[in-house]
Amino acid sequence: xxxxxxxxxxxxxxxxxxxxxxxxxxxxxxxxxxxxxxxxxxxxxxxxxxxxxxxxxxxxxxxxxxxxxxxxxxxxxxxxxxxxxxxxxxxxxxxxxxxxxxxxxxxxxxxxxxxxxxxxxxxxxxxxxxxxxxxxxxxxxxxxxxxxxxxxxxxxxxxxxxxxxxxxxxxxxxxxxxxxxxxxxxxxxxxxxxxxxxxxxxxxxxxxxxxxxxxxxxxxxxxxxxxxxxxxxxxxxxxxxxxxxxxxxxxxxxxxxxxxxxxxxxx
Numbered sequence: 001x002x003x004x005x006x007x008x009x010x011x012x013x014x015x016x017x018x019x020x021x022x023x024x025x026x027x028x029x030x031x032x033x034x035x036x037x038x039x040x041x042x043x044x045x046x047x048x049x050x051x052x053x054x055x056x057x058x059x060x061x062x063x064x065x066x067x068x069x070x071x072x073x074x075x076x077x078x079x080x081x082x083x084x085x086x087x088x089x090x091x092x093x094x095x096x097x098x099x100x101x102x103x104x105x106x107x108x109x110x111x112x113x114x115x116x117x118x119x120x121x122x123x124x125x126x127x128x129x130x131x132x133x134x135x136x137x138x139x140x141x142x143x144x145x146x147x148x149x150x151x152x153x154x155x156x157x158x159x160x161x162x163x164x165x166x167x168x169x170x171x172x173x174x175x176x177x178x179x180x181x182x183x184x185x186x187x188x189x190x191x192x193x194x195x196x197x198x199x200x201x202x203x204x205x206x207x208x209x210x211x212x213x214x215x216x217x218x219x220x221x222x223x224x225x226x227x228x229x230x231x232x233x234x235x236x237x238x239x240x241x242x243x244x245x246x247x248x249x250x251x252x253x254x255x256x257x258x259x260x261x262x263x264x265x266x267x
């Protein structure tokens with residue numbers, strides 16, 4: 001199975017970081033958030049990626065074009081104009097970078113990459129600016145068992161602000177980013193049949209509106225309930241929060257290094 005990652009948006013709400021690069025290339029730790037998302041999928045045996053490019057897509061192309069050499073010990077022989085790779089630690093990924101247009105809406109980006117999905121009966125899809133500890137293997141299994149054309153991951157977002165814990169009038173502590181009001185929202189991490197293409201008219205189609213609404217109306221949209229960690233990177237505050245979690249060594253989305261996480265074949 002392939003994973004499609006949407007990486008073409010302008011990222012205007014994170015303009016402090018996106019003036020010179022697309023949002024998926026904003027770093028958490030020393031790696032772009034795009035890399036973190038790919039590692040989540042790879043922990044579940046998915047290593048074939050299609051990345052939808054748009055705004056400053058050349059930055060992502062340059063990153064992967066130089067990925068191997070940047071991950072290796074290397075000697076440059078300037079006199080003989082030769083390069084020797086001594087040690088390389090790179091992920092066994094296949095990455096297809098597709099120019100889907102700078103102004104194309106998400107629906108249009110999905111439609112543009114369907115040829116790259118080929119004859120697969122389903123593919124994963126997610127946004128290029130959020131991380132989670134979603135069990136992708138279970139998500140795919142539920143999608144296939146449902147027989148529907150699309151499955152969306154529902155999640156309960158964290159609150160925007162910290163909350164005061166109290167007893168009577170006495171403050172007993174603080175809770176940072178408690179869960180929201182209990183409602184479920186679209187957390188990305190879709191599994192889709194290529195047949196969803198018939199619900200998309202063209203580049204101007206907003207995926208979250210008519211296509212998803214039609215799929216729901218026709219009872220072709222399933223929901224996978226994710227009750228674990230989920231965090232988008234919409235603002236500089238979000239970016240700093242994710243950075244703090246990563247540097248603490250307790251990043252919940254780092255499923256590829258958990259003791260009970262073993263590479264699993266989801267396809």
